[in-house]
Structure formats: C-alpha cells, structure tokens
Amino acid sequence: MERWSELARPKTVVNHQAGVLTGSVLELKRRLRSGDLRVAVVGLGRIGLPTAAVFAEGGARVVGVDIRKRVVEETNAGKCAFLDEPGLSELVRRNVESGRLRATVEPAEAIASSDFVIICVPTPIDQMKSPDYSAVIAAAQTTGTSLRRGGIVIVESTIGPGIAEEVILPILEEKSGMKAGTDFGLASCPERSDPGNIVANMRSVPRIVGSTDPKCTELVAALYESALGVTVIKASNPKTANAIKLTENLYRDVNIALANEFALLFEELGIDALEVIKACATKYNFMPHYPGIGVGGPCLPSNSYYLIVEGLKAGNIPYMIRMAREINDRMPDHVVELASEALNDVGKTVRGSKVAVLGVSYKPGVKDIQLSPVERVVSRLATMGASISLYDPMFKGDRVFGFPVRRSLEEASKGADCVVIGTAHKEFETLDLRRLAKLTSKKVAFVDARNVADPKEAARLGFAYRGVGRKFV
Amino acid sequence: MERWSELARPKTVVNHQAGVLTGSVLELKRRLRSGDLRVAVVGLGRIGLPTAAVFAEGGARVVGVDIRKRVVEETNAGKCAFLDEPGLSELVRRNVESGRLRATVEPAEAIASSDFVIICVPTPIDQMKSPDYSAVIAAAQTTGTSLRRGGIVIVESTIGPGIAEEVILPILEEKSGMKAGTDFGLASCPERSDPGNIVANMRSVPRIVGSTDPKCTELVAALYESALGVTVIKASNPKTANAIKLTENLYRDVNIALANEFALLFEELGIDALEVIKACATKYNFMPHYPGIGVGGPCLPSNSYYLIVEGLKAGNIPYMIRMAREINDRMPDHVVELASEALNDVGKTVRGSKVAVLGVSYKPGVKDIQLSPVERVVSRLATMGASISLYDPMFKGDRVFGFPVRRSLEEASKGADCVVIGTAHKEFETLDLRRLAKLTSKKVAFVDARNVADPKEAARLGFAYRGVGRKFV
Numbered sequence A, B: 001m002e003r004w005s006e007l008a009r010p011k012t013v014v015n016h017q018a019g020v021l022t023g024s025v026l027e028l029k030r031r032l033r034s035g036d037l038r039v040a041v042v043g044l045g046r047i048g049l050p051t052a053a054v055f056a057e058g059g060a061r062v063v064g065v066d067i068r069k070r071v072v073e074e075t076n077a078g079k080c081a082f083l084d085e086p087g088l089s090e091l092v093r094r095n096v097e098s099g100r101l102r103a104t105v106e107p108a109e110a111i112a113s114s115d116f117v118i119i120c121v122p123t124p125i126d127q128m129k130s131p132d133y134s135a136v137i138a139a140a141q142t143t144g145t146s147l148r149r150g151g152i153v154i155v156e157s158t159i160g161p162g163i164a165e166e167v168i169l170p171i172l173e174e175k176s177g178m179k180a181g182t183d184f185g186l187a188s189c190p191e192r193s194d195p196g197n198i199v200a201n202m203r204s205v206p207r208i209v210g211s212t213d214p215k216c217t218e219l220v221a222a223l224y225e226s227a228l229g230v231t232v233i234k235a236s237n238p239k240t241a242n243a244i245k246l247t248e249n250l251y252r253d254v255n256i257a258l259a260n261e262f263a264l265l266f267e268e269l270g271i272d273a274l275e276v277i278k279a280c281a282t283k284y285n286f287m288p289h290y291p292g293i294g295v296g297g298p299c300l301p302s303n304s305y306y307l308i309v310e311g312l313k314a315g316n317i318p319y320m321i322r323m324a325r326e327i328n329d330r331m332p333d334h335v336v337e338l339a340s341e342a343l344n345d346v347g348k349t350v351r352g353s354k355v356a357v358l359g360v361s362y363k364p365g366v367k368d369i370q371l372s373p374v375e376r377v378v379s380r381l382a383t384m385g386a387s388i389s390l391y392d393p394m395f396k397g398d399r400v401f402g403f404p405v406r407r408s409l410e411e412a413s414k415g416a417d418c419v420v421i422g423t424a425h426k427e428f429e430t431l432d433l434r435r436l437a438k439l440t441s442k443k444v445a446f447v448d449a450r451n452v453a454d455p456k457e458a459a460r461l462g463f464a465y466r467g468v469g470r471k472f473v
Helices: A004-008 A025-033 A048-057 A069-076 A088-097 A107-112 A134-146 A163-176 A198-202 A214-228 A238-269 A273-280 A300-313 A319-345 A374-383 A409-413 A433-439 A455-460 B004-008 B025-033 B048-057 B069-076 B088-097 B107-112 B134-146 B163-176 B198-202 B214-228 B238-269 B273-280 B300-313 B319-345 B374-383 B409-413 B433-439 B455-460
Strands: A038-042 A061-065 A101-104 A116-119 A152-155 A185-188 A207-211 A232-234 A354-358 A387-391 A418-421 A445-448 A464-467 B038-042 B061-065 B101-104 B116-119 B152-155 B185-188 B207-211 B232-234 B354-358 B387-391 B418-421 B445-448 B464-467
Touching: A025 A214, A038 A048, A038 A107, A038 A134, A048 A061, A048 A088, A048 A101, A048 A116, A048 A198, A048 A214, A061 A107, A069 A088, A069 A101, A088 A101, A088 A198, A101 A107, A107 A134, A116 A134, A134 A152, A134 A163, A152 A163, A152 A214, A163 A185, A163 A238, A185 A214, A185 A238, A207 A214, A207 A238, A214 A232, A238 A273, A238 A300, A238 A319, A238 B238, A238 B273, A238 B300, A238 B319, A273 B238, A300 A319, A300 B238, A319 A374, A319 A418, A319 A445, A319 A464, A319 B238, A319 B319, A354 A374, A354 A409, A374 A387, A387 A409, A409 A433, A445 A455, A455 A464, B025 B214, B038 B048, B038 B107, B038 B134, B048 B061, B048 B088, B048 B101, B048 B116, B048 B198, B048 B214, B061 B107, B069 B088, B069 B101, B088 B101, B088 B198, B101 B107, B107 B134, B116 B134, B134 B152, B134 B163, B152 B163, B152 B214, B163 B185, B163 B238, B185 B214, B185 B238, B207 B214, B207 B238, B214 B232, B238 B273, B238 B300, B238 B319, B300 B319, B319 B374, B319 B418, B319 B445, B319 B464, B354 B374, B354 B409, B374 B387, B387 B409, B409 B433, B445 B455, B455 B464
Parallel strands: A038 A061, A038 A116, A061 A101, A116 A152, A152 A185, A207 A232, A354 A387, A354 A418, A418 A445, A445 A464, B038 B061, B038 B116, B061 B101, B116 B152, B152 B185, B207 B232, B354 B387, B354 B418, B418 B445, B445 B464
Antiparallel strands: A185 A207, B185 B207
C-alpha cells in the first residue's frame, strides 16, 4: 500500500482567479475547445492514468498527481505501466508529447491552477473488511488546502453512499475555508470502467454525476459529455451516484455467488452447471453469470462492504449482499477440495504432488493479482504439502504469491500430478489438452476452476477431471 | 385444490398399434402435416389449455383431459376461461370448431390413442413449503395404465431435478409393464411461458427437452419445432431440463429479492431505489429487477422449493435461494409497515381507517390471485382493524380474500384514509392522482407498493406518500 497520507501535507498555493463554478456551460465548452481548461487528476493508477489521458485527448490541460515518483517520471516520459489496457500507452505518449498531459508529485500547484480536481485514489478494504478511506481523505485534505474559489472537486473513487456528503465535504470546507455549493463544487462521478477495457469504456459507458448543487452537476456533465463524448445521467445527489455504482457491481457479485451456489448444488445432483446456464441464457429475461474459483480485483470483493457498512450504521442488515461475499470467498477452498478429490482419483495425495497452477491474475487478459482468488488456492495447496509451479503469460519470470512464475506452460506443467486453471487467459481458453497430457505425469488430475476446457475431452485423454459445477462427466 | 388423484383411477384401454417411438422423425412430421398425429394433454389449466390449442393449431389431433367437468364442457363448446391470455380464446374456438381439439374427463381412451401424452398438471407447494407432486403422480399413474407401446410421455409441469427419473419413470414402468427408453419414451419439456403472454411465448421462447434416450429427444424436439415453430435445445437428460427451468426462474426470484434488499437499505439511507435501478440499467452488464410488495403466482414462490428439497436430500444447502424466498415473503409485512407509518404521518391509526387496496392479482394484466402477496397485506390490515375496500379491474363484483371487489376505483377509494397499490395493472399505472385526491379523505396516506406513481406529484397533492425503496421524497 502506498502512503497516500503523504498527500495531506502539501505546500499551500493560492490562486486568486475564480474557477469554473462561477462561469457558464458554454464558457466551459469554449475553454475546453481552446485548450485552456485545466484538470488535475489525483492518483495515476489503473483508473487515474486513463482518466488523465482521455481528458487530455478530449482537449483539457491535465496534470496528474501521484505520490509515487516512479509513476510520475514514467508518465512524464510518455510511458505507461498498464500494457494490458488497449490504447492507453499510445494515448499517454501522444498527450505527453503534445504537452496536454504532465505529471507531478507536488499536488499544491496542480490543484490551485485547476478548474476541476478529479480524485482517483484507491479505496480498498482492510483485513476486517472495513472500507479504508484514508487515501481519499488525504486527497480531500490536500485538495481543500489549495482549491481555488469556483473550483470543482470530482470524486471518481468508489465510496459508500454518504461518504462524499459526510466525510469529504466537511474536510474540503474546513481546509479551504469555503462553502460547498456556493464557493466550490463537489460531485461524485464514480468510475464505471472494466479493467482490461478501460479506455473504450471511458468513452462509451454512460456516466453518473451527483453533486451538492444543480449548477455543479450541469458543469460536470458538460465536462464529461464534451471531453469524453459519453452520455451523462444526472443523479439527485452524490450519495445516489455512489449507490448506483455500488448497486451495479453488487448485482454482479450476488449473481456470481448465485452461479456458484447453483454450481455446488448441481455438482451434488450430477448436473452440468454450464449446460444449465447456457440453456437459461436463451430466455429473454435471464442474464448469465458463471461459477468459478471466486471473485477478485479492485472492485467486486470490496464494493459490497462500502454499502454493508453504511447499511449497518443505519440499522439495516443487507443479508444477501453479505452472504454473496461469503459464498464467493469460499470458492477457492472448493477448488482445493476438487484438486484433492481429483488427485485421490489417481491414487495421489496433495502432499508430495506437483501442482501446476495456470493463471494467477484475477481476470483474463489483465496483469493484476489484487485479491486474486488464485492466491488462496496456491497458499492452501502449498500448506498441504504440494509443490507449486506457476505459469501466467502476464507475469513470466516474476515472483507471485511467493513462487516464481515459469517462462512457459511447458516448463510449469512438466511432470505435474495436477493442473489447475486459475485464470481464463486466452492462452488457456485454447489450451491443447493432448499436448498437456504429454507434458504431465501419466496419472494426472485436471481441475478446471474457470471451466475453459471440454470436460469430455479431458476425461477421454485420461485426466481425472473436475470443473466447478461439473464434477460429474 | 382440485382432486387430481381422481385421475389415477381410470378404466383401462389398450391400443395394440405401435406408437411414434418406433418411427422416424420424417414419419412424425408427415403425420403432423396430414393431421394424423395424436396428442393428449393432461390438465387444461393456464398452461395445459394453450398447450393443447397451439398443438392443434400446429396440425396435431389433440384431446385435452381434465378432472373438472365444467372446464371440459367449456372447452368442447369452444370457450376459454383465460380471457387475459391474448389470442387464446380465438385459438381454442377455431380448433374446437375444426375438430382438431376436444376435451374429455375420461383419460384412458385419450391416452391409449395418443402418440404423445403431455402432462400439464399443477405442482404447488404445501404449507411447509414442500413440493406437492400428487397431481403429477396421479397423472403418471393414469398415463402408465393406458400408455401404448411406443408412446412418448412429456412432462411440462415444473418438477425438481430427478423427479422425472426417480418418481415418474418408475410409476410409468410399473403401471404400463413396459420399459422406458425401449418400449416408451419419457421426456421433460418444462413450460417456459409467462402468464399473460402464454400463446406468444409458446411460439417464440426456445424449449428445453431432456429425455431418457436420444431417440425420444429427437422425436420430442421434432414435435415442438414442427408444431410450434420454436427452437429446441436438447438437454442431456430430464433432470438437466428441469434444472434449467428452475434456474431461470430462481434467477428472477433471487434478483427480485436483491432489489427488495436494496430497497429496504435505500429507504434507510434516504436514496430513491428506483432512481438507482434505472441508472444501473444503463450499464451493459446489468439487468434491472424492481422492488415491491413481494412475489406471487404459480411459479416463482414455489419453484425454489423444488430445487431446495433436492439440494437438501443431496446434502447441499442452497443458502441464497432460501434467503431470497424469505426476503420476498417478508415484503407484504413491509408494505403494512409503510401503510402504518404513512397513516401515522396524517395522525391516524390503521384501526378505524378505511384502506382502499387497488389491485389483488399477483401481476399486472392477469386475472390470477395464486399466492398473491396482496392477500397478506389485506389480511394483516384487516386484523389490525382497518376497514378494507378492494378494487381490481379483473375481479369486479367478485369476492376476493373474503372481501367484495368494488365495481370501480371511485367506489373503492371514496373517503379512504389510505390507498395501497397492490398490482401494477394498466389502470393504476395511468392513475390520475389529482382525481384520486378528490375522492379520498383529505388527510390520506398513499402506499405505492408497486412504484407506479410519481412520488413528487403524490407529495405535492398532499398524500402522505410511501413507496417501496423510496420512503423519503
């Protein structure tokens, strides 16, 4: 975890020119067209960097702020660490070269000179699953200290409903000595992008804006519509905008949990869960979700808790949302059980077996192991005495979960007693099972925790097969 | 509850001609075209009658079997009780007139002369939420007694996975003295239609067929494809076909429960759940479901239990599916709480108040109160001492839940202290709140348990407003 709290101790810079809140939407659009509108983006991570880049591309003069010197230097050199985000590297390079995008470790001047300050810092959860808003609080403190009169602060970080109004707003008011709604604006415009497809999403998925006052909403909507070309939906207030963001992600988490619940049930009933889900998808009012190893990444495993904690504070118990998290968090253990059962089928124990785990990312095509469910599978198998051999095309040669990532699938699978598919990377979706069978031990278990392979082919080739929701073939 | 067990005691009729299972798909299609293919439909309810009618329209010679003399006589007179099913009356009349459709209370001859016997009897749940398969068991006994060699039995009734294989198949084999898969066929082809739109659905929604043997699957698929013009998806076996049907309905039940959970939470947080859900629906991977008074009808409140009981038997606990049922079943009580709160706002108690309940059907546009959640709202308010005044355009002049249904909205609402919207019938979707305000008491509560009205307009007109998920306006 980076020390975002460092953001809270900037030098103070004062800008006496009035900001965008005092002007009109037309004025804003004119300034954007003439390259004169200034935007600061606080946090240059997987959301912040593309946000900075798409606004620069859309005509704004953008300064990215980060506490990480390396990230700032990289950005100023026109480089981008997220090679798994299509179009991003080119976008960063082009806008740095043209001078529309630069980065700094010094927030004060960047904020003081900006019309809009967009906060894109992480909001993770701690070990007790409690939301950790320290980065967003630090960013608010820094922003408040240097915010110009008429400036607008936009929070893109995912936060619980009420956090903008009850936590961020008072900090901004106290640090700036100004009043929200009249002297400066505060809006929530939660990011709605899907890692691995962020640049395209930022220019196509409608945005949700909720502000402390209608004028601010109009201006923020005009900014996103004009610079990014997206539709903007105006929410009643920041808490509604944040509730929308959380509801859409929780819908996914709950439905993946439901798919996992069906999978566990259908394993017992000798029914193929994938066959069931694919057939259900032919009905007009069904949206398919798939069972698997669990849910990872920066969003889904955390987002529920932002809502749960606000519910509990208000005396409401969100039963299903909590249960969904517990079901999804239990899935890695189920994968370990499947591995143990499949090894048992070929007369082997986990202890002493070589287990090749293919894929460590939390989702396909993305170089990201944040809360990846593969980690628990690896650590439990290791604890049980397996010898772990990792492979992931995004992490070749790196060290992940305490183990080296092999250079090739061949190297990782050679002589394996058990192969576990951890991520549905394209390379594994098109896995040649016949070739795999030649690499591994003769008596070999195959646990398809992402259901990428054909169970019947796996069984035919002699693998002791287990899939999630398709134990019986 | 009709006494479907009477079906189990027919006279025995024997047909020595071999049935469709011994022939080819081409032969089946030829016989359908020439009007020579015979189909018996057991059960002429909301699914059975349209099933019989669409097969007759598709070229089959159809006999409908029912224990209810009135239904059989009505059908033979070309009449249909389901006036809320678009196109059905015309379809029944036309096919009875042409002689392709008739009905009988005597199952034996109908079954003995048929190539296909389609079972469409109800499968409700009892008070302990345990599936009641007595009607489908009786239908299987009757069918087995008269089934011809080579006949195919199709179960359209919703049943748990395994019930076809473990309950129905042994009954058919025992009663017929024949062997499934060789002497006769058994298939599950669960109905997938939505009440209020059944005829259109039967001709457009793909069907799922799972049989005891591949030949039978081919023939049943050919029957549905040729006679109804629908796509058929071939499932591995009957239990998978039934799992598919249940999974798609449980997806809906769980997601309505999730919408209700969000609604209860957002009421506490002062957020409009409807605003949230509509905004979420702008995201490509979100399917909207809406909160309300609860879930009724012949399918959703029961279907979960068919799966839960099979899960429990196999040692699996379907947590979310059970919790969803409990959340949805609790919603009528929440509506009573909202009514009590809204009345409190205007200084009144439930005791002594006149409560107009608009809508008793479990869903809009359908004349059906099976497990309607409105019943519990009405009975609890009555128990608390309210004077109940019902109105529903589908039930004018009838007696429902022990109360007379008024002839008009005006009559029901006159002088009311509280108006509760129980069903989103079209007449209530377009409700003129201004006119309503003139009819009711001046100090009046308005509980929109289906979220059909504009909360702001209701508040402006002086109603003490409550909606589900939008308590605060």
